[in-house]
Amino acid sequence: MHQINTSKSVNVAILTISDTRDQAADRSGQAIQALLQNHEHVLIDYKIVKDEYTMIQHEIETWEQNETIQAIILNGGTGFSPRDVTYEAVSQLLDKQMDGFGELFRMLSYEEIGPRALFSRAVAGSKGATAIYALPGSTNAVKLAMEKLILPTIGHFADELVKK
Template identity: 70%
Template sequence: MHQIDESQQVRVGILTVSDTRTEETDRSGQAIQALLETKKHQIEAYAIVLDELSLIQTTIHEWIEQTNVQAIIINGGTGFSPRDVTYEAVSTMLHKQMDGFGELFRVLSYEEIGAKAMFSRAIAGSINETAVYALPGSTNAVTLALEKLILPTITHFVEELVKR
């Protein structure tokens, strides 16, 4: 049986994608940070970028190449409005996609908000040895994803990515 050390800290980058949020008004980014800290994970990077494909991809690329992040959690820009491009930015960068993440997130969201859950384009996967998650920007959505999907598995995901 595979044993996972759940006490292992994961070094995380939090990226908020928004045309309007500031550090003071970024409730979802603050919620992600607080939830990660309850499990003693370390915040290595934090940024807010406009909902622009190149800015999202540049930040992800820089964090993977220039920081110690093992996981990146992105919130915002996963819907269907013309400005929502997080899904496109992330999906084209992933080396491996975790199909079950988006599916499970939408099932859990459906239990809370009904049919509107299908409008979420939440996605997760890996880029090299970095776990990447993209979530809707609402505080309820990030809380749901962190509590039910990410926190219970992030240590295992990161361990799997560095196996040789």
């Protein structure tokens, strides 16, 4: 059986996508930070950018070039409103998409919020040697994704992306 590394410390950058939040009001970004730190992962950088396609892509590309950053977790902008462009910005950059991430996230969300889970366009995958996750902006959604999907597998994902 293939073992999943749940103990490896991973260096992470967090990007909150919001036209209105600042760091004091960013409960989802704060929740991601707290959960990462509780599991002994290292926060390398944290930023908030507006829901603008080019701004989102610029931050991802900049962080992907930083060899100390192994994973990027985005939150916000994954819905269907005209301003929600995170899914498009992220999916266009991925070398490989982790299809099961979005599927499992929506399944777990369905158990909590019912059919409204259909409106989530959460996505994950890799660009180069960097794991990338894009989550909804809801604090409950962030906690669900972190606790059930990301934290149990992020060490393994980072290991898989290391050039051997």
